Amino acid sequence: MTLRTIDTLGDLEGKRVVVRVDFNVPLKDGEITDDGRIRAALPTIDLLLRKGATVIACSHLGRPDGEPNPKYSLAPVAQRLSELLGAPVTFVETPPADISSVEGDVVLLENLRFDPRETSKDAGERASFASELAALGDVMVSDGFGVVHRKQASVYELAEALPSAAGTLIASELEVLDRLTETPEKPYAVVLGGSKVSDKLGVIDHLLPRVDSLLIGGGMLFTFLAAQGHKVGASLLEADQLDRVREYIARAEELGVDLIVPTDVVVASKFAADAEHEVRPADDIEGGAFGAAGIGLDIGPETSARFAEVVAASRTVFWNGPMGVFEFDAFAAGTKAVAQALTEVDGLSVVGGGDSAAAVRALGFDDDRFGHISTGGGASLEFLEGKKLPGLEVLGWQGK
Ligand code: ADP
Numbered sequence: 302m303t304l305r306t307i308d309t310l311g312d313l314e315g316k317r318v319v320v321r322v323d324f325n326v327p328l329k330d331g332e333i334t335d336d337g338r339i340r341a342a343l344p345t346i347d348l349l350l351r352k353g354a355t356v357i358a359c360s361h362l363g364r365p366d367g368e369p370n371p372k373y374s375l376a377p378v379a380q381r382l383s384e385l386l387g388a389p390v391t392f393v394e395t396p397p398a399d400i401s402s403v404e405g406d407v408v409l410l411e412n413l414r415f416d417p418r419e420t421s422k423d424a425g426e427r428a429s430f431a432s433e434l435a436a437l438g439d440v441m442v443s444d445g446f447g448v449v450h451r452k453q454a455s456v457y458e459l460a461e462a463l464p465s466a467a468g469t470l471i472a473s474e475l476e477v478l479d480r481l482t483e484t485p486e487k488p489y490a491v492v493l494g495g496s497k498v499s500d501k502l503g504v505i506d507h508l509l510p511r512v513d514s515l516l517i518g519g520g521m522l523f524t525f526l527a528a529q530g531h532k533v534g535a536s537l538l539e540a541d542q543l544d545r546v547r548e549y550i551a552r553a554e555e556l557g558v559d560l561i562v563p564t565d566v567v568v569a570s571k572f573a574a575d576a577e578h579e580v581r582p583a584d585d586i587e588g589g590a591f592g593a594a595g596i597g598l599d600i601g602p603e604t605s606a607r608f609a610e611v612v613a614a615s616r617t618v619f620w621n622g623p624m625g626v627f628e629f630d631a632f633a634a635g636t637k638a639v640a641q642a643l644t645e646v647d648g649l650s651v652v653g654g655g656d657s658a659a660a661v662r663a664l665g666f667d668d669d670r671f672g673h674i675s676t677g678g679g680a681s682l683e684f685l686e687g688k689k690l691p692g693l694e695v696l697g698w699q700g701k
C-alpha cells in the first residue's frame with residue numbers, strides 16, 4: 302500500500318476535517334522567531350478550505366509535560382496563522398471540549414500536550430484522547446511531518462479512529478526523502494554536523510553504501526578526529542561512540558566513499574560569542590594559544606572551501622546539522638559556506654533538521670534557493686536511517 306492522499310477522502314464539502322499539523326515553532330518571549338512550520342502547513346489548509354471543508358487544526362508546542370502552561374500556548378500561532386491565511390482563526394483553549402458551537406472555517410485547538418494522554422506510553426490512554434479528538438471531525442488529515450516518527454495519540458491513534466490521509470506537506474517530504482534513499486542522482490554528497498554524534502550515526506550507517514562523499518562538520522567532527530588519534534582539547538567529544546566511528550571510517554574506505562573530515566578548525570578560548578579564537582590544523586588543536594582548554598567551534602576556512610567545492614559539484618546533496626556554533630557570528634562562517642554551496646547545486650539540495658533550517662534563514666538565505674527544506678529533523682533522520690515511522694505506516698505508507 303502506498304500513502305493515502307487527500308483525494309482518497311472523497312467529497313469534503315461541508316465536512317469537518319481534523320488536521321494534525323506541526324506548529325512546534327521556536328518562541329522567544331512569546332514571539333514566534335521562525336514561522337516556517339506554519340507556512341509549510343498552508344497548502345494543505347488552503348486545499349481543504351477550497352474543497353469547502355471546515356479545518357480543525359491541532360498541534361503540540363514544546364514539552365509542557367501533560368499540563369496546561371501558558372508558556373507553551375498556541376495562541377500566538379493562531380494569530381500568525383490568521384495573518385498568513387488572511388482569514389480569521391478561532392482559537393479553542395480547552396480541547397477537545399465540544400466545539401460544535403464554534404464558528405468559523407478555521408479552528409485551532411490549544412496545545413495537545415497539555416493533555417498527558419497525547420504522549421502517554423499507554424496505548425489505551427492514547428486511544429481515549431484520540432477518540433475525543435475524532436469526535437470533533439468527520440475525517441482526519443495528517444500533515445505534521447515533524448512528528449510522524451512518534452506514536453502519539455493525534456499522530457497514530459487519531460489516524461486509525463477516523464478515515465485519514467496524508468496532507469501535501471507529508472507527501473512532498475516523502476517524495477524528496479525517497480529520492481535521497483532510492484534514486485539519488487550522482488555524485489551524491491551528505492554533509493553532517495550539529496551537536497550530537499550519536500543522533501546521526503544511524504544515518505551514516507544507512508546512507509554510506511549510497512553516497513559518493515560524506516562530509517563531517519559541527520560538534521561531531523571532534524569524535525571523528527579523536528577516532529583518528531588526534532587530541533581535541535575541550536571540544537565536544539562522545540567518547541562512547543569512538544569504536545562505532547572507527548568502524549564507519551573503515552567501511553567508508555572499503556566502499557570507496559570519500560569521507561571528508563576537516564583539516565582545520567576554529568578553536569576558541571571558551572564557549573561564548575566574544576571568545577578569543579584562532580584557526581588551528583585539525584591534527585594539532587591543542588598546540589595553539591589555548592592549549593588543551595581550546596574548544597573547536599567551527600570548521601576552518603580551508604575545510605569550508607573544500608566542503609563548498611564538493612557540495613557545489615554534486616547533483617544530490619543532503620545536509621543536516623550546522624558546521625559550527627552559527628548562533629555566534631564569529632563561528633558561523635563554515636555553516637554559511639556550506640549553505641551558499643547548497644544554493645549552487647545543479648540538482649537536488651535538501652536541508653534537514655530544525656537548527657539547520659533555522660540557520661539558513663538566520664544567515665539570510667531564502668527558502669526557495671534550496672531544493673527542499675525539511676520541516677522535520679528527527680523524522681527525516683529516522684526516515685534516512687531506514688526506520689519504519691508509525692505516523693506514516695498508519696497512512697498506508699510501507700516504503701519501497
Ligand atoms: P539539527 O537541529 O539541524 O538537526 P542539531 O540539533 O544536531 O542540528 O545541532 C545544532 C546545534 O549544533 C547548534 O545549536 C550548534 O550551535 C551546535 N554545534 C555546531 N557545531 C558545534 C560545535 N563545534 N560545538 C558545539 N556545538 C556545535
Ligand code: MG
Binds near residue numbers: 654655656678
Ligand atoms: Mg536540533
